[in-house]
Amino acid sequence: MFKPDFHFPPLLRKLKRGGPAVTLPKDAGMVIAYSGLGKDSRVIELGSGSGFMTVQMANIAKEVVSYEKREEFWKLAEDNVKRAGLTNVTFKHRDVLEGIDEQDGSFDLVFCDIAEAEKAAEMAQKALRKGGYIAAHCLQSEQAKRLHLAALPLFSEVFTAESIMREYEVREFGFRPANFGLLHTAYMVFARK
Amino acid sequence: MFKPDFHFPPLLRKLKRGGPAVTLPKDAGMVIAYSGLGKDSRVIELGSGSGFMTVQMANIAKEVVSYEKREEFWKLAEDNVKRAGLTNVTFKHRDVLEGIDEQDGSFDLVFCDIAEAEKAAEMAQKALRKGGYIAAHCLQSEQAKRLHLAALPLFSEVFTAESIMREYEVREFGFRPANFGLLHTAYMVFARK
Amino acid sequence: MFKPDFHFPPLLRKLKRGGPAVTLPKDAGMVIAYSGLGKDSRVIELGSGSGFMTVQMANIAKEVVSYEKREEFWKLAEDNVKRAGLTNVTFKHRDVLEGIDEQDGSFDLVFCDIAEAEKAAEMAQKALRKGGYIAAHCLQSEQAKRLHLAALPLFSEVFTAESIMREYEVREFGFRPANFGLLHTAYMVFARK
Amino acid sequence: MFKPDFHFPPLLRKLKRGGPAVTLPKDAGMVIAYSGLGKDSRVIELGSGSGFMTVQMANIAKEVVSYEKREEFWKLAEDNVKRAGLTNVTFKHRDVLEGIDEQDGSFDLVFCDIAEAEKAAEMAQKALRKGGYIAAHCLQSEQAKRLHLAALPLFSEVFTAESIMREYEVREFGFRPANFGLLHTAYMVFARK
Numbered sequence: 001m002f003k004p005d006f007h008f009p010p011l012l013r014k015l016k017r018g019g020p021a022v023t024l025p026k027d028a029g030m031v032i033a034y035s036g037l038g039k040d041s042r043v044i045e046l047g048s049g050s051g052f053m054t055v056q057m058a059n060i061a062k063e064v065v066s067y068e069k070r071e072e073f074w075k076l077a078e079d080n081v082k083r084a085g086l087t088n089v090t091f092k093h094r095d096v097l098e099g100i101d102e103q104d105g106s107f108d109l110v111f112c113d114i115a116e117a118e119k120a121a122e123m124a125q126k127a128l129r130k131g132g133y134i135a136a137h138c139l140q141s142e143q144a145k146r147l148h149l150a151a152l153p154l155f156s157e158v159f160t161a162e163s164i165m166r167e168y169e170v171r172e173f174g175f176r177p178a179n180f181g182l183l184h185t186a187y188m189v190f191a192r193k
Numbered sequence: 194m195f196k197p198d199f200h201f202p203p204l205l206r207k208l209k210r211g212g213p214a215v216t217l218p219k220d221a222g223m224v225i226a227y228s229g230l231g232k233d234s235r236v237i238e239l240g241s242g243s244g245f246m247t248v249q250m251a252n253i254a255k256e257v258v259s260y261e262k263r264e265e266f267w268k269l270a271e272d273n274v275k276r277a278g279l280t281n282v283t284f285k286h287r288d289v290l291e292g293i294d295e296q297d298g299s300f301d302l303v304f305c306d307i308a309e310a311e312k313a314a315e316m317a318q319k320a321l322r323k324g325g326y327i328a329a330h331c332l333q334s335e336q337a338k339r340l341h342l343a344a345l346p347l348f349s350e351v352f353t354a355e356s357i358m359r360e361y362e363v364r365e366f367g368f369r370p371a372n373f374g375l376l377h378t379a380y381m382v383f384a385r386k
Numbered sequence: 387m388f389k390p391d392f393h394f395p396p397l398l399r400k401l402k403r404g405g406p407a408v409t410l411p412k413d414a415g416m417v418i419a420y421s422g423l424g425k426d427s428r429v430i431e432l433g434s435g436s437g438f439m440t441v442q443m444a445n446i447a448k449e450v451v452s453y454e455k456r457e458e459f460w461k462l463a464e465d466n467v468k469r470a471g472l473t474n475v476t477f478k479h480r481d482v483l484e485g486i487d488e489q490d491g492s493f494d495l496v497f498c499d500i501a502e503a504e505k506a507a508e509m510a511q512k513a514l515r516k517g518g519y520i521a522a523h524c525l526q527s528e529q530a531k532r533l534h535l536a537a538l539p540l541f542s543e544v545f546t547a548e549s550i551m552r553e554y555e556v557r558e559f560g561f562r563p564a565n566f567g568l569l570h571t572a573y574m575v576f577a578r579k
Numbered sequence: 580m581f582k583p584d585f586h587f588p589p590l591l592r593k594l595k596r597g598g599p600a601v602t603l604p605k606d607a608g609m610v611i612a613y614s615g616l617g618k619d620s621r622v623i624e625l626g627s628g629s630g631f632m633t634v635q636m637a638n639i640a641k642e643v644v645s646y647e648k649r650e651e652f653w654k655l656a657e658d659n660v661k662r663a664g665l666t667n668v669t670f671k672h673r674d675v676l677e678g679i680d681e682q683d684g685s686f687d688l689v690f691c692d693i694a695e696a697e698k699a700a701e702m703a704q705k706a707l708r709k710g711g712y713i714a715a716h717c718l719q720s721e722q723a724k725r726l727h728l729a730a731l732p733l734f735s736e737v738f739t740a741e742s743i744m745r746e747y748e749v750r751e752f753g754f755r756p757a758n759f760g761l762l763h764t765a766y767m768v769f770a771r772k
Contacts (some may be wrong), residue, residue, distance in 0.1 A: 004566070007352055007383070009229030010324045026356060029222025036202030038252035039232035046506035059231035060253050106505035131203045140560035141368050141720050149361040159200055163219060164357040164550070164743075166569050168380070170341040175334050177570035178391065183552050187361070190200070197759070333753035334527050357550075357743070359762050367719035370763035373583065376745050377756035393738055393769070395615030396710045412742060415608025422588030424638035425618035445617035446639050517589045527754050534749040545586055549605060551745040554766070556727040561720050573747070575588070 004182055005167075011059060014083045018076040023053035023113065023137055024185055026165045034190050035109045035133035037061060042106065043132060044127055046096045046120055047113040051077030053137075055084045057111065063088050065102060069095040096120055102127045112136035117143065117189070118150035125154045128193045136189045144187035155191035162187050197375055198333045198360075204252060207276045208245060210270040215248035216306065216330055218377055219358045224308035227383050228326035230254060233236045235299065237320055239289045239313050240306040244270030246330075250304065256281050258295060261290040289313055295320045305329035310336065310382070311343035317349045321386045329382045348384035355380050390568055391553075400469045401438060404462040409439035409499065409523055409572075412551045416574050421495045421519035423447060428492065430513055432482045432506055433499040437463030439523075441470045443497065449474050451488060455481040484505055488513045493571060498522035503575070504528065504536035511540045514579045522575045530573035541577035548573050583748075583761055590638060593662045594631060597655040602632035602692065602716055603764055605744045613769050614688045614712035616640060621685065623700050624708055625675045626692040630656030632716075634663045636690065642667050644681060648674040675699055681706045692714035696722065696768070697729035704733045707772045715768045723766035734770035741766050 023031075031037070031053075034109055036081070041061040048054055048068035054077055060065045066089055068074040074093055081089045097119055110124040110133070117136045124134040134151065138144040144160050151158045162184070166177045177192045199217055212274070216224075222299075224230070234254040241247055241261035247270055251257045259282055261267040267286055274282045285294070290312055296319040303317040310329045317327040327344065331337040337353050344351045355377070359370045392410055409417075417423070417439075427447040433483040434440055434454035440463055444450045452475055454460040460479055467475045478487070483505055489512040496510040496519070503522045520537065524530040530546050537544045548570070551565045585603055601740055602610075610616070610632075619641040627633055627647035637643045645668055648651040651668040653672055660668045671680070676698055682705040689703040689712070696715045703713040714729065723739050730737045741763070745756045 005352075007227055007350070007354075009326070009385075010226060011229035011231070017277070025226035026223065029224075029226030031222075032221065032253075033222030033227050033249065034200055034202060036204035036249075036252065038204070056226065056229075059229065059353075060225075061232075094294035133202070140562050142560055144361070145363055145368045148361075149365065157200070159198075160199075160363050162359055162363040164359065164360075164552075166355055166357065166550075168341075168353040168355075170338055170353050172342065174528055175338045176526050176573070179568065179570055181569045182565065183569065184564065184565055184568045187562070192202075333755050335753055357745075359743075367721055369719050369766070372761065372763055373759065374762045375758065375759055376760045376762065380755070388695065391738075393613055393736075393740075395613060395712070395771075397615035397617070411612035413608075415612030417608075418611050418639075419604035419608030419635065420586055420588060422590035422635075422638065424590070425640075442612065443614075445615065446611075447618075519588070530747070531749055531754045534747075535751065543586070545585065546747040546749050547583075547586075548745055548747075550745065552743065554723070554727075554739040554741075554743055556724055556739050558728065561724045576590075 011055065011084060012052060015075065015080040017054065017112045020049040020073055026147045026163050027137060027185055027188060028053055028056040030163055030188050031111060031135040032060060035135055037109055040048045041108040043109045043111060043151055044100065044107050045111045048074055048077035048091065049113055051080035053111060053113065054089055055086060059084070060088045064180055065090045065092065067092045067094055067096045067100060096128055099123065100127065105129055108132045110134045115143070118179055119144040121147060121150040121154055125193060131193050137186045138189060139186055141187060144189050147189045151189070151191040155193055157192040160187055160189045194242045204248065204277060205245060208248060208270065208273040211243045213266055215243055219356050220330060220378055220381060221246055221249040223381050224304055224328040225253060228328055230302055234301040236302045236304060237293065237295055237300050238304045241267055241270035241284065242306055244273035246304060246306065247274055247282055248279060250276070251279045251282045258285065260285045260287055260289045260293060261284055262286070270355040279280045287342045292316065295303060295322065298322055301325045308336070311339040314340060314343040314347055318386060321332055325386050327384045332379055334380060337382050338383045344382070346383040348386055350385040353380055353382045390531055391570060397441065397470060398438060399465040401441065402462065404436045406435035406459055408517055410508040412549050413523060413571055413574060414439055414442040415495060416549055417521040418446060420576050421521055423495055429495045430486065430488055430493050431495060431497045434460055434463035434477065435467035435499055439497060439499065440467055440475055443562045444472045444475045451476045451478065453478045453480055453482045455479070470497040483545060485509065486513065491515055496520045501529070507533060507536045507540055511579060516579055518579050520577045523572045527573060529572060532573050533575045537577040541579055543578040546573055546575045590634065590663060591631060594634060594659040595655065597629045597651055599628040601629055605742050606716060606764055606767060607632055607635040609688060609742055609767050610714040611639060614714055616688055620687040621684050622688045622690060623679065623681055624690045627653055627670065628692055630659035632690060632692065633668055634661055634665060637665045637668045644669045644671065646670070646671045646673055646679060647674045678702065679706065684708055687711045689713045694722065697725040700726060700729040700733055704772060709772055711772050713770045716765045717768060718765055720766060723768050726768045728765035730768070730770040734772055736771040739766055739768045
């Protein structure tokens with residue numbers, strides 16, 4: 001009966017889906033727009049997952065460094081970056097909770113898609129330039145809350161939001177939202193240095 | 194009592210607000226993510242308005258051509274593009290309903306923020322490469338419906354959606370949405386060539 | 387994969403579903419609460435449909451008069467009222483657009499679930515006591531708009547609203563909305579005499 | 580600028596607002612409709628608050644027993660029940676966490692508006708007949724979660740939901756949601772015995 005259409009742009013249709021949940025365009029768009037991501041931006045990704053978000057950010061940014069500890073994920077993510085024809089991504093096969101190399105305050109965005117993002121708040125803060133953002137994709141409200149509270153003393157602006165997207169059925173005789181659809185993907189936590 | 198915070202990134206905080214409604218990051222993010230806008234993209238904007246969306250797109254894209262017929266708007270938009278330090282925008286002071294120059298099928302995105310977007314569907318289609326998108330910001334459901342129906346015979350995929358954004362109040366003892374806030378900005382219509 | 391659970395109370399689980407769309411508890415609840423429906427209320431229903439809303443109102447109100455022109459619907463609705471064990475409903479087998487008998491200004495609520503509800507606004511106004519409500523279940527935005535505009539000159543307060551209901555997945559480790567679910571049922575139009 | 584209109588029915592306009600948060604019609608409607616509250620129902624309310632919900636339930640039900648430990652609240656609630664002209668409410672001036680008298684399994688609904696509703700789940704279960712409901716109004720997600728999890732082993736069906744209500748601006752030329760409004764009131768937890 002109900003079959004969701006995520007309306008992936010051609011860029012994402014070339015990719016393979018794997019085990020990990022994918023950051024959908026509605027949430028990727030929030031990350032890009034609220035952080036002001038642009039063609040000069042330098043990005044760190046904590047948790048490559050399937051690489052869908054890696055590709056969406058690398059398509060815009062100058063450079064992406066992406067950390068992933070699980071081999072089956074980084075293989076999928078690296079393959080997807082190649083499928084997208086992007087060459088500005090560096091993968092690091094490591095658990096970010098053991099620390100990241102980039103601690104010089106020169107990055108514009110740290111995107112975080114790991115279970116315990118609150119443990120990465122401090123290293124993200126050190127990696128970012130003043131005015132740069134951490135943005136995190138949190139499946140559960142508890143995860144969003146932990147990160148939000150951990151970020152409060154470290155950043156100058158912290159906010160948590162969700163985007164509820166509704167698609168419409170549009171016909172000559174009627175305009176109304178589709179009856180069934182996606183109700184939730186993730187809580188998004190943002191913090192600006 | 195209630196004071197909305199749109200959480201503009203530093204890029205947008207430099208800009209001046211004027212008369213026309215502004216495309217907020219939540220909606221700009223949808224346009225960027227659903228069209229797959231990237232650093233190689235070439236964009237046409239129909240209706241510069243205050244230039245907030247011009248800046249958000251030019252910060253990412255290679256090139257933006259922006260049409261605006263009202264002098265007080267194009268002056269504001271041009272000033273805002275300068276404030277953002279961007280040099281890849283060409284403004285054309287013209288009513289787009291009289292026609293646009295770019296009809297060679299080489300553009301990646303046509304963003305539309307005019308009252309009668311349905312009248313621009315055909316010229317947008319001619320301006321776009323195969324796989325390129327028209328995306329429109331429609332205040333009223335009737336406008337979204339007219340554009341959606343006009344786009345159906347011209348494009349291979351047409352969809353209309355809205356993003357309902359909710360911000361959360363996050364405290365040690367409680368996590369819940371803010372009581373009051375923004376409930377609606379615009380219906381967004383997308384069509385892929 | 388996705389299987390909606392409408393969480394019908396025992397009262398509604400006894401009923402048979404048929405062709406017509408059912409007024410779900412979320413929308414029935416709005417009608418009851420915004421009109422202040424109580425055990426002394428007298429109600430007129432325009433369009434019995436499957437009788438689900440008839441049952442939900444008759445379970446509370448003193449008396450319900452329900453109009454339905456289609457035989458397969460009134461048979462289903464009458465059967466459902468019996469299954470619910472309710473004896474305070476009078477069915478009238480008639481097209482309400484030909485006029486209703488109750489025009490003495492003594493009713494507390496007129497609930498409307500017909501395609502052209504705007505054509506019933508005037509007769510509803512005559513049927514209602516001062517302070518009584520018309521409430522309508524409109525599938526399409528165009529229907530809601532037509533009724534809302536038709537009611538403006540006839541009633542002292544008119545408003546249109548929708549309830550977006552989200553169910554949560556609640557586990558020890560996580561609290562978040564279900565990923566998929568019902569996004570829309572109807573626009574609800576209310577007008578107070 | 581933004582002034583919320585809660586669209587109270589005449590029944591509620593007679594009441595005085597005091598300190599405690601009020602259960603709005605959108606949430607009262609959910610309680611009534613999902614529990615199948617009717618004119619033969621017998622109700623227990625844990626936490627009278629300002630009496631708005633007491634009035635909304637007593638207007639429908641046969642009998643309401645309402646517990647409230649704080650004197651300034653029960654005085655307001657008793658006054659509001661009088662203003663509404665209702666005579667079927669019994670107030671008990673007591674902290675429900677010390678226990679309630681009604682433990683004979685004969686009630687149809689226990690409505691709960693106290694901070695630690697999870698501590699009342701067991702006494703609510705004993706008060707209810709088979710098929711009866713506990714329904715709770717929880718401001719914070721953490722409260723909803725605690726009650727939901729406490730109810731799971733005690734009840735046959737447990738669900739948590741919220742209603743996001745949007746009001747529309749309706750004009751001849753345009754139909755769209757109001758820009759600003761109420762985004763959240765409470766998480767509602769339901770459990771059926």
